[in-house]
Amino acid sequence: MSYTEKQLKEELDNKSYEFGFVTDIESEKAPIGLNEDIIKLISSKKNEPEWLLDYRLKAFEIWQTMQEPKWAHVKYEKPDFQNISYYSAPKKKKELKSLDEVDPELLKTMEKLGISIEEQKKLSGVAVDFVMDSVSVATSFKEKLGELGIIFCSFSEAVQNHPDLVRKYMGTVVPFTDNYYAALNSAVFSDGSFCYIPKGVKCPMELSTYFRINESGTGQFERTLLIADESSYVSYLEGCTAPQRDENQLHAAVVELIALDQAEIKYSTVQNWYPGNDKGVGGVYNFVTKRGICGYRSKISWTQVETGSAVTWKYPSCILKGDYSVGEFYSVAVTNNFQQADTGTKMIHVGKNTKSTIISKGISSGKSQNSYRGLVKIGKGAHNSRNFSQCDSLLMTDQCGAHTFPYIECENSSATVEHEATTSKIGEDQLFYCMQRGISEEKAISLIVNGYAKEVLNKLPMEFAVEAQKLLEISLEGSVG
Amino acid sequence: MKELLVEIKNLECRIGDQEILKGLNLKVNKGEVHAIMGPNGSGKSTLSSVLAGNDNYEVTNGSISYLGEDITEMNPEERSWKGMFLAFQYPIEIPGVSNINFLRTALNERNKYFGKDPIPAKDFLKMVAEKSALVGLDNKLKNRSVNEGFSGGEKKRNEIFQMAMLNPKLSILDETDSGLDIDALKTVANGVNKLKSSENATIVITHYQRLLDYIVPDFVHVLHEGQIIKTGDKNLALELEKKGYDWLKTGNSIN
Numbered sequence: 001m002s003y004t005e006k007q008l009k010e011e012l013d014n015k016s017y018e019f020g021f022v023t024d025i026e027s028e029k030a031p032i033g034l035n036e037d038i039i040k041l042i043s044s045k046k047n048e049p050e051w052l053l054d055y056r057l058k059a060f061e062i063w064q065t066m067q068e069p070k071w072a073h074v075k076y077e078k079p080d081f082q083n084i085s086y087y088s089a090p091k092k093k094k095e096l097k098s099l100d101e102v103d104p105e106l107l108k109t110m111e112k113l114g115i116s117i118e119e120q121k122k123l124s125g126v127a128v129d130f131v132m133d134s135v136s137v138a139t140s141f142k143e144k145l146g147e148l149g150i151i152f153c154s155f156s157e158a159v160q161n162h163p164d165l166v167r168k169y170m171g172t173v174v175p176f177t178d179n180y181y182a183a184l185n186s187a188v189f190s191d192g193s194f195c196y197i198p199k200g201v202k203c204p205m206e207l208s209t210y211f212r213i214n215e216s217g218t219g220q221f222e223r224t225l226l227i228a229d230e231s232s233y234v235s236y237l238e239g240c241t242a243p244q245r246d247e248n249q250l251h252a253a254v255v256e257l258i259a260l261d262q263a264e265i266k267y268s269t270v271q272n273w274y275p276g277n278d279k280g281v282g283g284v285y286n287f288v289t290k291r292g293i294c295g296y297r298s299k300i301s302w303t304q305v306e307t308g309s310a311v312t313w314k315y316p317s318c319i320l321k322g323d324y325s326v327g328e329f330y331s332v333a334v335t336n337n338f339q340q341a342d343t344g345t346k347m348i349h350v351g352k353n354t355k356s357t358i359i360s361k362g363i364s365s366g367k368s369q370n371s372y373r374g375l376v377k378i379g380k381g382a383h384n385s386r387n388f389s390q391c392d393s394l395l396m397t398d399q400c401g402a403h404t405f406p407y408i409e410c411e412n413s414s415a416t417v418e419h420e421a422t423t424s425k426i427g428e429d430q431l432f433y434c435m436q437r438g439i440s441e442e443k444a445i446s447l448i449v450n451g452y453a454k455e456v457l458n459k460l461p462m463e464f465a466v467e468a469q470k471l472l473e474i475s476l477e478g479s480v481g
Numbered sequence: 482m483k484e485l486l487v488e489i490k491n492l493e494c495r496i497g498d499q500e501i502l503k504g505l506n507l508k509v510n511k512g513e514v515h516a517i518m519g520p521n522g523s524g525k526s527t528l529s530s531v532l533a534g535n536d537n538y539e540v541t542n543g544s545i546s547y548l549g550e551d552i553t554e555m556n557p558e559e560r561s562w563k564g565m566f567l568a569f570q571y572p573i574e575i576p577g578v579s580n581i582n583f584l585r586t587a588l589n590e591r592n593k594y595f596g597k598d599p600i601p602a603k604d605f606l607k608m609v610a611e612k613s614a615l616v617g618l619d620n621k622l623k624n625r626s627v628n629e630g631f632s633g634g635e636k637k638r639n640e641i642f643q644m645a646m647l648n649p650k651l652s653i654l655d656e657t658d659s660g661l662d663i664d665a666l667k668t669v670a671n672g673v674n675k676l677k678s679s680e681n682a683t684i685v686i687t688h689y690q691r692l693l694d695y696i697v698p699d700f701v702h703v704l705h706e707g708q709i710i711k712t713g714d715k716n717l718a719l720e721l722e723k724k725g726y727d728w729l730k731t732g733n734s735i736n
Contacts, residue, residue, distance in 0.1 A: 427573070428537070429573050430573050430574075430575055432533075432535055432557065432573075433569065433572070433573035433575070434575070434583075434587075435534075435556070435557040435558045435561070436533050436534075436557050436558075436560075436561055436566075436567050436569075437561055437583070437584075437587040437643065437647065438558050438561035438562050438587045438588075438590050438591045438594075438647070439558065439583075439586055439587050439590050440558045440590060441558075443586065443590060447575070447578055447582075447583070447586060448575060448578065450577070450578070451575055451576055451577025451578035451626065452576065452577055453577070454577040455577075
């Protein structure tokens with residue numbers, strides 16, 4: 001065969017991380033370490049109201065009493081929380097009126113990420129709120145959305161301009177007492193996105209945010225709050241890339257979704273943060289709390305394609321509080337080299353006739369460990385509620401691991417809960433079959449994996465589906481050994 | 482003067498430490514149909530795998546040349562691009578990948594190799610309609626995942642459909658008749674015959690003479706213990722049908 005192991009390795013080393021570049025922009029950083037003064041500094045830098053500072057300080061107090069969770073099927077060195085800078089903002093020179101005034105370095109970064117604002121404006125259809133490190137630097141389509149009464153802005157702006165909405169809903173789905181990382185986030189969150197869809201409004205475009213960890217040694221703690229008022233609809237896309245770094249970077253976000261009566265939220269994520277190199281050095285720690293709450297006849301749908309991060313700990317969940325509400329979770333999680341992922345969902349059925357669907361597709365390669373962990377809880381009052389779960393695992397090598405930890409707690413006998421699971425190994429015979437038809441090995445792997453993940457990829461909005469397919473291809477290059 | 486398509490010289494190969502082919506010689510010219518018959522375990526399927534470049538088999542001696550080029554070390558996809566096709570004895574299922582997406586990818590990869598543009602959707606669909614009619618492939622199967630949930634007959638028909646789409650110079654049919662009822666056999670054979678031309682050649686690997694009633698061979702070879710021990714015309718197949726293989730095994734002479 002002309003394609004040798006050596007060539008494969010060379011190619012992998014060269015291509016290892018497409019987005020491994022660093023933007024050279026002066027940034028303003030808080031001193032490293034975590035204490036009350038730092039939190040006060042963050043809060044004052046952001047000109048926050050008193051109640052928010054109190055919220056942060058209470059969260060910090062609780063966090064100090066908490067222990068890092070140990071139950072996940074991942075191993076990593078505990079981050080040194082005193083060795084992180086908790087605030088980093090690109091230095092602002094003056095107010096910018098047009099794109100021409102934006103730092104050309106920053107524009108270049110966006111172009112490399114394929115989201116130049118000029119292009120976005122022209123192509124339309126997607127409004128981008130770009131988060132560079134901690135501060136949102138460019139927002140488009142705001143006016144167009146404004147006409148419909150839709151608020152889509154950075155979290156900090158929302159605190160300034162819509163404090164009542166933020167105060168009313170923040171922490172209602174993920175309280176700061178929820179878990180270690182949610183508490184940490186609540187104390188030190190830097191920025192994030194805020195979105196409010198008014199009653200009866202169907203948001204006419206996909207809302208999109210790109211996150212990026214840029215400053216070396218900076219932890220990033222975003223907060224996203226998305227409120228869909230009664231009978232409204234929104235589809236929200238979250239895409240993430242990060243530059244290559246040798247030391248591990250901590251990322252602990254909180255995402256709260258609130259779907260009021262008869263509202264629908266579709267939340268899609270494509271995540272390819274730096275996973276570390278092929279020796280397991282570097283990479284992002286991704287410890288995220290994502291949760292949504294459903295009102296009467298409302299629906300929350302999580303779709304995620306996860307290919308990045310060295311360690312992932314993430315369970316986008318739904319609390320199905322309202323009767324007839326619907327929760328969905330569609331996930332593709334890819335791990336390669338030394339990546340570790342412990343991911344899944346929680347579906348908490350509270351209301352009557354609530355329904356949830358879980359489709360999880362794990363793909364493990366290299367020496368990675370990929371776990372699905374899911375909880376389906378049927379409460380006492382959740383009459384006639386239904387759940388269907390399907391967890392599939394695909395193994396690419398014989399050194400990787402796939403694990404499934406499904407938990408079911410059922411307190412109502414009228415409920416129906418179904419769970420299906422499969423594990424398969426990508427077959428040499430499948431690859432040979434493709435190659436005999438003239439499809440090279442790399443292309444064949446991508447074809448087979450995309451076929452395997454099709455059920456989930458089909459749930460992504462069009463523009464994301466293409467990117468996600470490409471991402472799967474890049475993540476699994478040269479992975480069959 | 483017939484043009485040589487493929488020449489196998491003194492081919493020896495093994496899988497693990499088990500030797501399977503032990504000095505096999507075969508010449509196939511354009512426009513010819515060769516049948517390879519032989520008892521179980523004689524190396525028939527190994528021969529087809531090695532011709533297609535399956536690297537589970539290690540070639541330890543000898544060579545394969547194809548259109549004058551030594552392809553012994555060539556990878557499977559390149560052999561495919563140059564016009565070699567293997568109809569699998571057990572076609573493989575690829576869940577979630579539609580038959581037509583699979584074929585379009587295959588054709589475009591080949592186009593890329595030859596520096597050509599991807600095939601336009603319209604031309605591709607026209608070709609699909611033509612070729613599926615040729616082998617009587619059910620319309621629904623084209624959009625279903627490759628071979629997933631297909632019946633035995635549907636799988637074999639799908640192989641011949643793929644063969645028609647890729648229009649190979651050398652087709653190797655590995656026990657394409659196994660698992661087919663007589664009607665399906667006729668349809669498949671009919672498809673193969675329609676694809677025959679003076680520019681291509683077919684190697685038919687089979688246990689039974691029955692298929693050769695429909696795909697009439699120019700030569701019949703008997704493979705035994707990794708070597709061709711007898712070569713004849715189509716009548717040899719009839720003789721084998723009556724007498725079995727035992728009468729040939731003792732002589733071990735290469736014709």
